[in-house]
Amino acid sequence: MSVLLFLIVLYILLSLSMMKLFEKAGVPAWKALVPGMKEVEWCKLVGRKPVYALWLLFPVVNIFIYAGLAIDLSRSFGKHSFWDAFMAVVYAPIPYFLLGRDPQAKYGGPVLTQYRAFRAEYDAAVKAGDKGKIRKMDATNPYHKSIGREWTEAIIFAVFAAAFIRMFLIEAFVIPTSSMEGTLKVGDFLFVSKAHYGIRTPMTVLQFPLIHNRMPVINTESYLKKPALRYNRLPAIESIDRNESVVFNFPAGDSVVIVPGRTFDVYQWRRLGYDKQAPNMPVVTRPIDKKDHYIKRCVAVAGDSLEIRGAQLYINGQVAPNPTHMQYTYQVSNASGSISLKKLAEMGVSLNDAGDPQEGRFNLDAKQVEKIKALGPDVKVEKIQIASPYPGYVYPNDAKYYGAWTMEDYGPIYIPKAGATVALTPQSMPFYERLIRDYELNKLEIRGDQYLINGQPATTYTFRQNYYWMMGDNRNNSEDSRVWGYVPEDHIVGKPLFIWLSGKDGSLFNGVNWDRVFSSANKF
Numbered sequence: 001m002s003v004l005l006f007l008i009v010l011y012i013l014l015s016l017s018m019m020k021l022f023e024k025a026g027v028p029a030w031k032a033l034v035p036g037m038k039e040v041e042w043c044k045l046v047g048r049k050p051v052y053a054l055w056l057l058f059p060v061v062n063i064f065i066y067a068g069l070a071i072d073l074s075r076s077f078g079k080h081s082f083w084d085a086f087m088a089v090v091y092a093p094i095p096y097f098l099l100g101r102d103p104q105a106k107y108g109g110p111v112l113t114q115y116r117a118f119r120a121e122y123d124a125a126v127k128a129g130d131k132g133k134i135r136k137m138d139a140t141n142p143y144h145k146s147i148g149r150e151w152t153e154a155i156i157f158a159v160f161a162a163a164f165i166r167m168f169l170i171e172a173f174v175i176p177t178s179s180m181e182g183t184l185k186v187g188d189f190l191f192v193s194k195a196h197y198g199i200r201t202p203m204t205v206l207q208f209p210l211i212h213n214r215m216p217v218i219n220t221e222s223y224l225k226k227p228a229l230r231y232n233r234l235p236a237i238e239s240i241d242r243n244e245s246v247v248f249n250f251p252a253g254d255s256v257v258i259v260p261g262r263t264f265d266v267y268q269w270r271r272l273g274y275d276k277q278a279p280n281m282p283v284v285t286r287p288i289d290k291k292d293h294y295i296k297r298c299v300a301v302a303g304d305s306l307e308i309r310g311a312q313l314y315i316n317g318q319v320a321p322n323p324t325h326m327q328y329t330y331q332v333s334n335a336s337g338s339i340s341l342k343k344l345a346e347m348g349v350s351l352n353d354a355g356d357p358q359e360g361r362f363n364l365d366a367k368q369v370e371k372i373k374a375l376g377p378d379v380k381v382e383k384i385q386i387a388s389p390y391p392g393y394v395y396p397n398d399a400k401y402y403g404a405w406t407m408e409d410y411g412p413i414y415i416p417k418a419g420a421t422v423a424l425t426p427q428s429m430p431f432y433e434r435l436i437r438d439y440e441l442n443k444l445e446i447r448g449d450q451y452l453i454n455g456q457p458a459t460t461y462t463f464r465q466n467y468y469w470m471m472g473d474n475r476n477n478s479e480d481s482r483v484w485g486y487v488p489e490d491h492i493v494g495k496p497l498f499i500w501l502s503g504k505d506g507s508l509f510n511g512v513n514w515d516r517v518f519s520s521a522n523k524f
Contacts, residue, residue, distance in 0.1 A: 006229070013093035018042070020100025021073065025107040046072035047112030059199070059234065060168045064161070074099070075111040080142060082149055115143055163209040168199050171494070173247065173293065179472030179480065180295060181350055182325040182365055183523055184245070184496075185513070187503035190295075190521045192247050196495040198236035203229050203289045213290040214258075223290055231288065231490045240468060240492065243321065245522050246298045247493040248470065252484040253291035254438065257281050263292055265484065271390075271397060288490060295496065296470035296480050297323065300415045302489075306469055307411035308482075311383075313471075323524050327363040328383055329476040335378040347371045351505070363474055386476045395485040396430035407475070407482050416463045416486065423460055424451050431485075432461060439488045440464050465489045496521035 015038060019029040025045050031037050039053035046069060055065040070088040077099050079088075087095045099105045108114070118141075125133040138144070145153070166172075175188040184190075194200070207223035208215065215222045240246060252265035257274075259281070266283050269275055300306045305316050311328065313320040332339055339360065345351055347368055361384065364372070372381050388394060391403030394410060405411070414422070416435065422428060426449060436453065437444040440463070445452040453461065467486040472478025481487065499521050502513035 010091075010093070014096070017093040017096035017100060018073075021045075021077070021096055021107070024077075024100070024105070042069055042073065045107075045110060046076050047110030047114070047116070048072075060164065063164060072111050076108060077105050078108050082152070085153075118143065159209050166210065167194070167202060169194055170497075172500075173295070173496075175295065178350065178363070179474050179478035180245070180297070181327055181363060181474040181477070182348065183297075183323055183473045184295065184499075184521065185350065185502065185516070186506035187508070187513075188499045188516065188521070189501040190499055191497045192494040192521075193497050194494040196237045197240055197246075197492050198233040200289070200490070200493070201229065201232045201234070203231060204287050205229060207290075212293065213286060221284065221286075221290075223287075225285075225287055228287060233490070240298055240301060242298060242301055242304075242315065243323070243524050244298050245295060245496050246468070246470065246487075247293055247295045247496060248468075248487050249288055249291035249491040249493060250294050250484075251291075251439070251487050251491055253286060254288075255283050255285050256292075257283055267397070268484070271392070291491070293493060294470070296472050296478070298468050299471045300469035302415055302417035302466035302468065303420065304415045304469070305411075306413050306415060308408060311408040311475065321524075323473045325365045325473060325523075327365050327474045327476070329386065330362055330364050330369060331380075331382045331384055332360045332362055332372060333380045333382075334376070335380070336376070337378075339372070339375070339379070343375070344372070363477055384476070394482050398430035401427055401430065410482060413469075415469050416467045418463055418466045418489075421460050421462045424458060425449075435463070435467070435486060435488070436461055439486075439490075468492070 015032050018032040018038065022032045022041065022045075023029045027041050027045070031041050036053075039056055040050045043050055043052045048069070052065075056062045058065075067089045070092045071085045073092075074084050074088045074095060079095070079099070084095065118137075122134070122137050125137065171192050171194060173190045173192050175184050175186055175190070178186050204223045204225070205227050211222040213222055214220070250265070252267060253263070255266040257264045257266055257269045264272075264274070269281075275281070299313060299320065300315055307314045307317075313322070341351060344362065349362055349364060349368055364381070369381050373379060386407055388406045390399075392399030394402070394405050394407060396402060413431065416422070416432070422432065424432070429446070429451070433444065433446075436442050443452075443454050451458050466489040468489070469481045470487050471480045471482065497520075499516050499519050501508070502516035504510040504513055
């Protein structure tokens with residue numbers, strides 16, 4: 001809503017500031033106040049055909065069209081400097097208002113028409129070899145830009161274009177961890193579509209371009225938290241389906257402790273007792289769109305019921321299909337000798353992701369298990385039962401009611417859906433407390449068994465947005481929704497499209513996995 005309000009105010013101020021400019025150009029001032037008509041007249045004033053205004057109806061593209069028209073209108077009034085162009089792009093109502101008040105500012109005609117005429121005359125002089133005319137035109141060229149300005153504008157445009165493409169359409173990601181092995185491998189470079197699930201408009205206004213949340217080298221945050229815009233999402237091309245890989249902002253990542261090699265959410269940091277070992281570690285707070293990016297598989301959507309029994313996932317009481325390359329941790333042994341790591345690598349076993357290769361523990365999918373068993377009768381492959389480090393390790397991190405839950409025996413748990421109402425009880429509040437308070441921004445007070453939401457007693461709660469349940473394909477080596485819970489809809493970033501590059505064993509220095517290049521990033 002705040003983004004829409006900002007755009008409405010900008011449009012109104014732009015229209016008002018252009019009235020005097022229209023008048024100076026011989027166009028009735030009232031036309032600047034009529035949507036559609038203003039844009040058509042604007043195009044004609046700078047030397048564009050009226051039909052060019054239709055480009056303003058296309059999302060994202062219209063940002064670049066608007067910037068060009070804003071600059072060209074200033075140039076049509078004789079304002080050719082770099083700062084004139086800069087101000088026209090940043091906030092056109094200000095320079096347009098000043099131009100309208102300036103009695104010396106005159107409309108010089110459509111700048112693009114004049115420029116085309118100038119170029120035609122200049123090219124004709126070059127073709128004719130008229131050096132005198134060329135020197136004269138160079139000396140009086142109103143469109144001349146210094147080399148420094150040419151480079152500055154080119155760099156700004158390139159960064160501006162890349163930042164907007166990254167923000168609204170497609171962003172490149174690299175897989176940093178093995179939680180999705182062997183579907184997505186460490187070192188895979190992906191392109192992710194921001195449009196498939198609906199373009200999420202920016203919430204953080206002031207940020208360093210092309211840097212997500214942490215500045216390299218100086219190791220500080222790359223943005224300012226204020227001013228900020230509210231969450232808004234444009235219409236989606238498709239909805240999130242079960243078993244799709246999804247990129248999202250880490251839900252528990254609003255307050256994090258950053259240590260070499262990884263980032264802990266502050267809740268996990270405290271549960272693990274690290275706050276006592278390092279009591280003075282700074283906590284970094286982040287807005288939604290600046291939380292770390294994660295990629296997992298969406299195994300359950302809003303309204304589903306989820307349960308894990310003996311490591312098998314059940315959705316709505318039915319056995320859920322398993323990803324082709326879903327992995328578990330296995331103990332591999334050979335009574336007659338050792339297992340060749342080279343042979344395992346040839347089978348596609350990721351030694352980089354090995355649970356402990358020296359002890360014979362590996363993360364394997366079903367096909368790899370069968371291949372290893374086929375090495376000989378003395379070879380044993382046994383699945384390892386993974387125990388939770390402590391009661392309450394898994395979500396909702398409540399040892400009192402759910403201390404027996406583990407990563408492989410979990411639930412049942414309900415995935416909240418927008419508009420659905422749940423009862424608030426001591427047993428349900430561990431699941432929904434964070435959603436009510438932090439994801440849906442209510443003031444929640446708990447007084448014994450009584451709950452106050454925004455100051456009012458409540459026994460039920462109705463959700464405002466959809467939630468999703470994300471899990472890694474490397475089931476024994478993935479911190480996912482089983483550890484930190486639901487992923488709210490406003491945290492969804494986009495849909496992985498394809499792998500455009502892949503480094504062997506997680507690094508391009510080891511070579512390229514050519515068989516993965518340009519393969520789908522959304523395999524099941």
